[in-house]
Amino acid sequence: MRAYLNTINNPWRVLDELMTEFPYDLLNSAWRTRSGHYPRVNVWESEQGLVVEAEVAGVDPEKLEVAVDANVLTLKGSRAQADGTKSEFQRSFNLPFELDNENVKAKAKNGMLTVSIPRKAAAEKRKILIENA
Amino acid sequence: MSLATKSENEVQKVNRLEVTPVTRVDEQEAAFTLTVELPGVSEKDVEISLENRTLSITAENTVLSFTDRERVLAEIPEVRYRAAFELPERVETAGIKAAHKNGLLILTLPKREEVKPRRISITAG
Numbered sequence: 001m002r003a004y005l006n007t008i009n010n011p012w013r014v015l016d017e018l019m020t021e022f023p024y025d026l027l028n029s030a031w032r033t034r035s036g037h038y039p040r041v042n043v044w045e046s047e048q049g050l051v052v053e054a055e056v057a058g059v060d061p062e063k064l065e066v067a068v069d070a071n072v073l074t075l076k077g078s079r080a081q082a083d084g085t086k087s088e089f090q091r092s093f094n095l096p097f098e099l100d101n102e103n104v105k106a107k108a109k110n111g112m113l114t115v116s117i118p119r120k121a122a123a124e125k126r127k128i129l130i131e132n133a
Numbered sequence: 134m135s136l137a138t139k140s141e142n143e144v145q146k147v148n149r150l151e152v153t154p155v156t157r158v159d160e161q162e163a164a165f166t167l168t169v170e171l172p173g174v175s176e177k178d179v180e181i182s183l184e185n186r187t188l189s190i191t192a193e194n195t196v197l198s199f200t201d202r203e204r205v206l207a208e209i210p211e212v213r214y215r216a217a218f219e220l221p222e223r224v225e226t227a228g229i230k231a232a233h234k235n236g237l238l239i240l241t242l243p244k245r246e247e248v249k250p251r252r253i254s255i256t257a258g
Contacts, residue, residue, distance in 0.1 A: 043206035044199050053197055055172035055209055057155075057236035093206075111172035111236010114197065 038089050039075065039113070049099065049118035054091075057111035064108060066115050068101035075113070149193065149213040156216060163249055165224065167240040171214055176233050181240070183229070186220045190238065223248040 039054040050073075056064060058079050065076040074092040081087055098120040106115045155170040171179065173194035180191045192214040220226060220242065228243040 040208040041206055042196055042204065042209045044197065044202040045205045046199075046202040051197060051199070051202065053173075053209065055236075057170040057172035058168075059235060061235070108235075110175055111170070112196075 038091060049116065050095075052115045052117070054113040054115070055111065056108065056113050059111070061108035064106075064113055066104060066106050068099045068104055068117060071095045071098045073099065073117070149211055151215050152212045153216055154190075154192070154214040163244055165242040165244070167218070167242060169216065169238040169240070170236065171238050172236040173209070174214070174236065179233065179238060181231055183226055186226065188218045188220055188229070190214070190216045192238070
């Protein structure tokens with residue numbers, strides 16, 4: 001059983017997490033996590049909006065919740081533990097722009113949650129003509 | 134940092150960063166259950182093999198990639214999950230079963246008949 005125990009308390013995982021999570025948070029100050037560290041995410045941005053991928057192994061897709069409030073994106077859910085209890089998680093992000101919460105698309109497959117959210121249409125810009133005096 | 138970036142951008146599938154998946158072992162009366170977290174891994178990208186009493190699991194995850202979008206947060210690298218377990222004598226290797234659900238690989242390792250708990254009834258002398 002020793003081999004099992006060593007894997008559960010795997011010290012390398014801590015290093016892996018440090019290596020993959022630590023620098024990006026510092027580099028992307030506009031994208032700082034507002035709260036929570038789980039789940040890990042990849043976020044892609046374009047003129048149209050965002051695509052977010054989140055690792056949620058062992059989470060029943062029905063227990064996942066995606067919430068968008070102006071420029072705050074929240075991923076929420078609960079996981080069943082080995083002892084039959086549930087563990088809740090929540091992670092929120094402050095985004096540098098507002099999102100359209102009416103058109104969020106989300107799907108979960110193989111323990112990976114994929115969410116695509118369009119940007120909120122900007123208030124119509126008005127062009128002001130400058131008259132030649 | 135450099136290693137993580139390298140694994141994502143340059144090395145790709147040929148030589149991915151190898152990580153040990155999060156694993157849990159539970160014991161029931163008739164079997165052990167080995168649960169391995171493999172988020173983003175499709176069934177076809179999991180390989181389970183048994184050599185003597187060593188059970189090996191390798192798997193590769195898939196993450197989205199776009200050329201017309203900018204990646205603003207990158208916490209999930211493309212990796213190769215690798216784990217090996219020395220199975221105790223009490224496991225009946227012929228009866229091992231595997232299931233895959235919500236990114237979890239669940240292996241059932243049945244115990245050999247002679248090590249399962251048995252109730253011994255007392256016969257009236």
